[in-house]
Amino acid sequence: MNSIYHNIKSAAKSKKKLLAVLIDPDKMKLEKVSDFINKANLSIATHIFVGGSTVEEFTTEKVVIEIKKYTKLPVVLFPGDVTQLTEKADGLLFLSLISGRNPEYLVGKHVDAASKLWRTQLEVIPTGYLLIDGKNETAVARISNTSPMATEHIQQIINTAKAGEFLGMKLIYLEAGSGAKQAVDTKIISEVKKRLNIPLIVGGGIRTKQQIENAYKSGADMVVIGTAFEENEHFFEELKK
Numbered sequence: 001m002n003s004i005y006h007n008i009k010s011a012a013k014s015k016k017k018l019l020a021v022l023i024d025p026d027k028m029k030l031e032k033v034s035d036f037i038n039k040a041n042l043s044i045a046t047h048i049f050v051g052g053s054t055v056e057e058f059t060t061e062k063v064v065i066e067i068k069k070y071t072k073l074p075v076v077l078f079p080g081d082v083t084q085l086t087e088k089a090d091g092l093l094f095l096s097l098i099s100g101r102n103p104e105y106l107v108g109k110h111v112d113a114a115s116k117l118w119r120t121q122l123e124v125i126p127t128g129y130l131l132i133d134g135k136n137e138t139a140v141a142r143i144s145n146t147s148p149m150a151t152e153h154i155q156q157i158i159n160t161a162k163a164g165e166f167l168g169m170k171l172i173y174l175e176a177g178s179g180a181k182q183a184v185d186t187k188i189i190s191e192v193k194k195r196l197n198i199p200l201i202v203g204g205g206i207r208t209k210q211q212i213e214n215a216y217k218s219g220a221d222m223v224v225i226g227t228a229f230e231e232n233e234h235f236f237e238e239l240k241k
């Protein structure tokens, strides 16, 4: 079954926009999951992503099991590390940090993950992950020990995204970093989108409905939001179905 990617692709084709709610297992108390997920269920959210930069081992699995009790939305791992893999989820963004040059995050962690993955039913979705400067230091940059791409280097960003596509990646994710001061610029989104033949995900620092709409209009097929929901669950009400 490869339904998660198939659905993202057909949504992108028919211009049906997608929204992923990102849950950082380290910041989500188990007893809060039901309430949070029920709010997500009533919103326009289409996916639940689970992951964080630093999560204690086994915490992710517990949170995923709890989430699955309350939703039919696909639960997709967005892991910061191999320890966050769990077969209790439906899928996995197999992220390669192609904006950086740290071999561990380009392919090293993936080798460590491989033997765990082939024993699971997880749908593995190869994803080219580009970290774009969000005007503050983010956990991704710190942990991966890579520098974000400068926002003015648009051509380099386009080339990197396109290289990801040529390498066979199925999604491109433009990331400003969790809690970014500045979300990925709409000009960057539209320039990248123009050249891509695979779906485009955008996340990091998106906090308002207007920003979501701007990202969609510029060509994002899916927007990912974590911090804004963490800090203010009322935001779900603005995004009711």
Ligand code: 1GP
Residues within 6 Å of the ligand: 022, 175, 176, 177, 178, 179, 180, 202, 203, 204, 205, 206, 224, 225, 226, 227, 228
């Ligand atoms: C981070 O793109 C995601 O990896 C979401 O970022 O927490 O800023 O919404 P925020």
